[in-house]
Amino acid sequence: xxxxxxxxxxxxxxxxxxxxxxxxxxxxxxxxxxxxxxxxxxxxxxxxxxxxxxxxxxxxxxxxxxxxxxxxxxxxxxxxxxxxxxxxxxxxxxxxxxxxxxxxxxxxxxxxxxxxxxxxxxxxxxxxxxxxxxxxxxxxxxxxxxxxxxxxxxxxxxxxxxxxxxxxxxxxxxxxxxxxxxxxxxxxxxxxxxxxxxxxxxxxxxxxxxxxxxxxxxxxx
Amino acid sequence: xxxxxxxxxxxxxxxxxxxxxxxxxxxxxxxxxxxxxxxxxxxxxxxxxxxxxxxxxxxxxxxxxxxxxxxxxxxxxxxxxxxxxxxxxxxxxxxxxxxxxxxx
Amino acid sequence: xxxxxxxxxxxxxxxxxxxxxxxxxxxxxxxxxxxxxxxxxxxxxxxxxxxxxxxxxxxxxxxxxxxxxxxxxxxxxxxxxxxxxxxxxxxxxxxxxxxxxxxxxxxxxxxxxxxxxxxxxxxxxxxxxxxxxxxxxxxxxxxxxxxxxxxxxxxxxxxxxxxxxxxxxxxxxxxxxxxxxxxxxxxxxxxxxxxxxxxxxxxxxxxxxxxxxxxxxxxxxxxxxxxxxxxxxxxxxxxxxxxxxxxxxxxxxxxxxxxxxxxxxxxxxxxxxxxxxxxxxxxxxxxxxxxxxxxxxxxxxxxxxxxxxxxxxxxxxxxxxxxxxxxxxxxxxxxxxxxxxxxxxxxxxxxxxxxxxxxxxxxxxxxxxxxxxxxxxxxxxxxxxxxxxxxxxxxxxxxxxxxxxxxxxxxxxxxxxxxxxxxxxxxxxxxxxxxxxxxxxxxxxxxxxxxxxxxxxxxxxxxxxxxxxxxxxxxxxxxxxxxxxxxxxxxxxxxxxxxxxxxxxxxxxxxxxxxxxxxxxxxxxxxxxxxxxxxxxxxxxxxxxxxxxxxxxxxxxxxxxxxxxxxxxxxxxxxxxxx
Ligand code: HEM
Ligand SMILES: [Cu+2]
Numbered sequence: 001x002x003x004x005x006x007x008x009x010x011x012x013x014x015x016x017x018x019x020x021x022x023x024x025x026x027x028x029x030x031x032x033x034x035x036x037x038x039x040x041x042x043x044x045x046x047x048x049x050x051x052x053x054x055x056x057x058x059x060x061x062x063x064x065x066x067x068x069x070x071x072x073x074x075x076x077x078x079x080x081x082x083x084x085x086x087x088x089x090x091x092x093x094x095x096x097x098x099x100x101x102x103x104x105x106x107x108x109x110x111x112x113x114x115x116x117x118x119x120x121x122x123x124x125x126x127x128x129x130x131x132x133x134x135x136x137x138x139x140x141x142x143x144x145x146x147x148x149x150x151x152x153x154x155x156x157x158x159x160x161x162x163x164x165x166x167x168x169x170x171x172x173x174x175x176x177x178x179x180x181x182x183x184x185x186x187x188x189x190x191x192x193x194x195x196x197x198x199x200x201x202x203x204x205x206x207x208x209x210x211x212x213x214x215x216x217x218x219x220x221x
Numbered sequence: 222x223x224x225x226x227x228x229x230x231x232x233x234x235x236x237x238x239x240x241x242x243x244x245x246x247x248x249x250x251x252x253x254x255x256x257x258x259x260x261x262x263x264x265x266x267x268x269x270x271x272x273x274x275x276x277x278x279x280x281x282x283x284x285x286x287x288x289x290x291x292x293x294x295x296x297x298x299x300x301x302x303x304x305x306x307x308x309x310x311x312x313x314x315x316x317x318x319x320x321x322x323x324x325x
Numbered sequence: 326x327x328x329x330x331x332x333x334x335x336x337x338x339x340x341x342x343x344x345x346x347x348x349x350x351x352x353x354x355x356x357x358x359x360x361x362x363x364x365x366x367x368x369x370x371x372x373x374x375x376x377x378x379x380x381x382x383x384x385x386x387x388x389x390x391x392x393x394x395x396x397x398x399x400x401x402x403x404x405x406x407x408x409x410x411x412x413x414x415x416x417x418x419x420x421x422x423x424x425x426x427x428x429x430x431x432x433x434x435x436x437x438x439x440x441x442x443x444x445x446x447x448x449x450x451x452x453x454x455x456x457x458x459x460x461x462x463x464x465x466x467x468x469x470x471x472x473x474x475x476x477x478x479x480x481x482x483x484x485x486x487x488x489x490x491x492x493x494x495x496x497x498x499x500x501x502x503x504x505x506x507x508x509x510x511x512x513x514x515x516x517x518x519x520x521x522x523x524x525x526x527x528x529x530x531x532x533x534x535x536x537x538x539x540x541x542x543x544x545x546x547x548x549x550x551x552x553x554x555x556x557x558x559x560x561x562x563x564x565x566x567x568x569x570x571x572x573x574x575x576x577x578x579x580x581x582x583x584x585x586x587x588x589x590x591x592x593x594x595x596x597x598x599x600x601x602x603x604x605x606x607x608x609x610x611x612x613x614x615x616x617x618x619x620x621x622x623x624x625x626x627x628x629x630x631x632x633x634x635x636x637x638x639x640x641x642x643x644x645x646x647x648x649x650x651x652x653x654x655x656x657x658x659x660x661x662x663x664x665x666x667x668x669x670x671x672x673x674x675x676x677x678x679x680x681x682x683x684x685x686x687x688x689x690x691x692x693x694x695x696x697x698x699x700x701x702x703x704x705x706x707x708x709x710x711x712x713x714x715x716x717x718x719x720x721x722x723x724x725x726x727x728x729x730x731x732x733x734x735x736x737x738x739x740x741x742x743x744x745x746x747x748x749x750x751x752x753x754x755x756x757x758x759x760x761x762x763x764x765x766x767x768x769x770x771x772x773x774x775x776x777x778x779x780x781x782x783x784x785x786x787x788x789x790x791x792x793x794x795x796x797x798x799x800x801x802x803x804x805x806x807x808x809x810x811x812x813x814x815x816x817x818x819x820x821x822x823x824x825x826x827x828x829x830x831x832x833x834x835x836x837x838x839x840x841x842x843x844x845x846x847x848x849x850x851x852x853x854x855x856x857x858x859x860x861x862x863x864x865x866x867x868x869x870x871x872x873x874x875x876x877x878x879x880x881x882x883x884x885x886x887x888x889x890x891x892x893x894x895x896x897x898x899x900x901x902x903x904x
Contacts, residue, residue: 014855015446015524023229025291025449025523031293032515036553038300039307042243043587046308050315050583056261067537068252083241085282086232093231133568133735135575142243150578156570158562204284211275212246215268292522303550309399310653311586314641317650 006132011192014141016132023194029196034205037168037180040046041209049159050215062146062154065130067121071218074117075210081110082207085200092193097183100196104180118166125155132159168206175199205214230288240282245274337527337765339862340882341875344836348849351754355854366451369852371458372437373752376745378461379429381480383642386420387817389413392812395775397803399887400795411478414791418481419499423484423506426737427595430602431548432457432513434744437752441845442535442851444526444861449519457512460505467502471495480791482592485573485584488566500563507556510598512535514548526844528822528863535843535867536625540605542771543629547594547601559583582647589640597636599733600700601629603740604671607693610743613841614690615682619676619868627654628667635664645716654713659712659766668704672697687839688762692743695770697827703728706781721791724784727777742766742820749824750834754851757831761823768816775809842877843867860882 009019016022052059084107091099129137136152148154179196182188188196251271259267281287286294347529353370356362361372362370393413405413411472429461436454448454456839471477480485488496521534521542534542562584564570573584592728603623612619619625675697684690706728710716716855719725749757779802784790788799795803837846844867857879865872 010889013451015299015449021523025519027289028296028520028522029450029515031296032518032549033511035296035300036511038297038553039550040303040553040557042304042307043298043554043561045304046311046587047561047583050311051572053312057550058715068255070239072248072252077244079241079244079248082244082279082283083237086237086240087234088282090232090234090237133564133570135568153578155570156564156568156572160564160570160572164557166558169228170306202281203715207283208276208279211279212272215251215255215272218269219251221255221258221264226642299548303637307554310638310641310656311583311590313651313656314582314586314644314653316578317652318648319650 009191011194019191023197026194026198027201030201034201037205037209038157041161041164044157044164045212045216048157048161051150051153055153058148058150058154059220061148062151063218064145065097065125065128066140066158066218067124068218070117070121071214074114077114077215078207078210079111081114082204083105083109085203086197089193089196091197091199092183092188093190095190097188098184100193101180101183102186104176108173108176108180110171111176114169115173116152118162120143124152130155132156158217161217165206165213170208172199172203172206175202230285233283236282241280244275245279245315247278249269330759332366336858337862338882339675339767339879341878342847342857342859342861342880343686343878344847344849346835346849347855348851350853351849351851353754353851353852357600364455365454366447366635367854368440368448368454369752370857371454372433374434374458375678376882378458379425379466380466382424383429383818384821385427385793386417387814389417389420390425391810391814393417394807395780396793397795398807400797400800402793403888408478409709410793411791415478415480416472416476419468419477419503420600421733422481422595423503424461426599426733428461428513429741430606430737430744431481431517431541432461432509432546433597434741434748435517435544435602436513436608436829437750437804438845439520439538440849442528442538442843442867443520443524444844444857444863445520445524446855448516449524451515452670453512454516457516457586460509460512464502464504464509465505467505468499471498471502474498482588483559483562485579485581486575487602488562489569489574489593490576497563498564500559504556504559504563507552507559510548514545514552515747517545518549520546526861526863529844531623532591533863534553534626534631534864535605535873536608536619536622537602539585539588539626540601540603540608540629543633544598544601547633548629550637551591551594551598554587555595558587558591561587575858582644585644585647585649588641589643589892590637593643594633595634596729597632598772599737601632601739603696603737604629606740606744606747607696609841609843610689610693610747611678612870613747613839613843614685614687614693616659616678616685616840616870617678617682618697618801619674620677620680621670622866623649624670625674628670631667635667639664639711641717642711644810645713646720656712658713658716662708664711665704665708672701672704677719685839686763687746688757688759688766688861689743689747690854691766692739692746694764695773696739696743698770699731699739703735704732705729719784721726721789722784722902723780723788723790726782727784728779730777732781735777738748739769748838748845750838751845751848751850751852753828754834755827755831756834756901757827758823761819765816765819765823768819770814772809772812772814772816776806776813779803779805779809791794840874842872842874843868845878 012019012022016025084103084156087108088100088103091103125131128142129139130142131137133152134154138146176199179199182195222260251268254267254271282296286297336808337881342834352367356365362374365371380798392405394403396410443623472495477493477495477499479491483496483500499864521538555626563570565573567576571579573579573581575581594872608619608625639657641653641660645654650759685899689802707726710719710725746757749755783802833852836848842865844861845861847861857880862881864879865876
């Protein structure tokens with residue numbers, strides 16, 4: 001920092017006037033990117049809505065194969081991780097780097113828990129032959145419950161939605177590890193925590209998507 | 222620093238925990254409501270109302286839109302508007318087909 | 326020196342910075358070597374790299390077009406097999422749309438001029454900008470891998486069930502390629518929106534934005550809202566191929582028309598991704614070469630946004646015969662007519678700008694006139710296709726082919742050529758050969774109309790598109806069209822020749838050869854690495870040709886920390902000096 005003027009500290013890239021402009025730009029850029037994300041998932045939600053409107057009985061029937069309890073637990077886990085990310089940002093803003101790192105760690109752990117539960121859910125279904133597309137091969141007992149001729153489509157949508165969402169969680173874990181390492185190197189302070197802020201925004205969006213996926217997939221009576 | 226350097230809003234820990242708690246309660250609530258077995262449109266409506274409530278809490282407080290420039294909120298709302306346009310206009314076809322194509 | 330006052334009445338101390346005619350240090354001399362180019366984050370260099378890539382794909386896809394036209398010389402086989410023919414037109418269409426037209430103006434020319442027109446040093450996220458270029462390259466690589474694996478012959482629209490039943494590896498690779506490519510477009514859009522909001526130089530308020538910026542803004546909005554839907558559609562299609570998940574494929578219980586909805590939700594707005602930046606260029610060039618204030622600034626600026634919005638509501642006009650519901654068809658037809666309104670507003674305002682201007686017929690201006698002529702025909706025929714009953718007859722005929730070539734080639738490509746010639750001196754520091762420029766423009770005009778006018782006629786008479794064979798009665802039309810395409814090819818070779826030659830032997834360009842009032846022209850030619858070596862300050866609109874040039878060359882007299890401070894341009898100095 002020594003060779004920079006006070007108003008142009010090291011973390012400010014040359015094409016910005018000051019830290020504030022850089023921060024606001026990064027944040028706005030992230031929001032624009034989240035617009036992308038919403039429409040990206042929007043396509044899947046649209047497919048969901050179209051098919052649900054066509055075959056309401058299919059959705060009621062197929063949702064029974066999903067485990068409300070684990071879906072609910074995962075919702076809580078993800079909400080918890082959103083809370084810890086928000087706390088991480090708060091720590092950064094208050095220049096508490098240790099708090100920042102701890103909160104990031106908890107977030108990573110919660111995200112992993114989410115993925116592990118997801119893994120067991122998938123595992124269970126695949127075991128019963130409730131697999132996507134050409135792997136669709138339910139056991140006879142399951143076929144009795146899933147008598148609807150288009151049951152495979154529900155699960156096509158289910159696997160796409162949760163799969164793409166899961167990929168986002170994995171990306172989030174990667175980002176959070178990167179933040180954790182950088183925080184350890186002392187890159188962040190109350191003056192500069194832009195990457196933490198915008199990764200946080202991303203993470204909350206992943207949470208937001210799940211907030212809708214949960215009732216739409218699991219909670220159909 | 223320029224006089225423009227408005228301070229970033231720092232939420233208090235209490236605020237954040239409160240929001241987290243609220244989300245927690247709403248999650249339980251949505252499961253409970255779904256177990257009531259409400260008749261057809263109301264089950265979806267109640268689930269969505271709760272989901273939007275949760276989404277509002279996350280967007281406004283965790284993501285900080287409540288304190289942020291209005292433009293970022295506009296971006297979020299804009300995305301939703303275009304999503305809704307996409308769905309409604311598509312439904313205009315799929316709900317009014319003479320013969321639902323998938324059945325041939 | 327002069328004093329400039331911004332809205333909130335704080336005073337900036339400014340002085341005149343006349344661009345040097347003999348810049349010693351420019352962005353081209355700054356860093357040298359292949360590696361420096363490949364890792365650069367400079368928006369100008371990235372723009373040039375995009376330009377080269379786009380030109381490469383244009384040449385490739387153009388070459389395919391010539392082959393296709395040659396095949397159509399006779400009603401039966403001329404020199405290639407039917408299957409090859411199917412692959413070639415698919416490749417031609419897909420490349421022209423995804424690799425040429427979509428990135429051409431925003432990512433190549435836009436990247437170069439957008440920060441300069443804003444008086445910024447760079448785009449908001451320079452590294453993302455470079456990433457977007459490489460993502461584009463990776464998308465291209467996937468497409469080539471697809472070619473090595475049977476290729477694809479589904480048409481550029483990848484309609485299911487055809488694209489999910491042929492089950493070719495080629496389709497999987499190319500759809501993944503398009504999926505990846507989409508991200509390059511998304512990143513460009515995200516970058517531009519943020520840059521326009523946050524990095525404007527002092528004094529550039531929303532009412533002083535060049536119309537090119539307004540156009541790029543509208544384009545970016547479409548890119549951000551529509552491209553992700555393409556991404557998910559194409560991803561679903563890939564999964565349909567890889568896993569057979571059955572959302573679109575009727576054999577698996579899915580709905581192929583749903584695919585068309587998804588596809589056109591992107592692809593209709595995408596045609597505006599292609600044309601709207603062209604509108605921006607037209608506004609810049611037409612004012613510069615009429616030496617006149619634009620007629621109807623706000624009408625042109627806001628009609629871009631209106632087009633962007635309405636463009637999202639008309640996609641079903643591609644599906645009138647698909648079996649979509651009668652309600653949807655009627656609504657889509659009605660909404661399609663609405664698009665004509667903002668488009669017409671633009672055309673009329675441009676023509677009004679010409680009125681009583683002192684028009685200088687340089688090559689870029691020639692292209693603007695060609696644009697006005699061809700695009701208007703393209704737009705009108707679009708409205709005709711939007712009419713439900715007419716479209717039932719014309720759908721999937723050469724009439725549609727002619728329509729979209731008139732708008733895409735006659736519109737977007739002509740605007741691109743106008744912009745390329747217009748900014749060429751700025752980008753390279755060299756003048757191109759004006760005579761050859763005009764000759765090739767005229768040749769393009771002749772060749773273009775010869776190629777595509779007959780297609781309207783045979784389309785109306787029932788010649789279907791994408792056919793390898795045809796009945797004898799259409800042969801004269803096809804042959805005229807083929808000859809036209811050769812003329813077009815020759816014209817493009819001439820352009821390539823004189824542009825490349827200008828790089829090496831061309832006359833040196835002055836900083837502002839067209840006497841434009843645009844901010845990008847107040848930098849040296851070619852510009853400095855940081856575009857300007859001062860912070861530009863803008864007090865006039867970009868088209869105020871009635872004001873003296875000095876007033877367009879202002880910059881902060883006291884440099885404090887840098888450039889571009891879009892949203893908050895009040896500066897604390899209160900010493901005022903009189904001119
Ligand atoms: C006044 C504005 C326009 C209107 C009303 C319009 C209308 C239409 C309609 C109704 C069709 C469908 C024809 C059919 O398949 O039966 C069509 C096709 C097409 N239009 Fe336009 N159009 C307009 C402008 C544009 C522009 C500006 C572009 C591109 C720059 C464009 C590109 C295309 C393409 C590529 C197709 C064919 C897609 C395909 O099936 O392969 N259009 N247009
Ligand atoms: Cu269209």
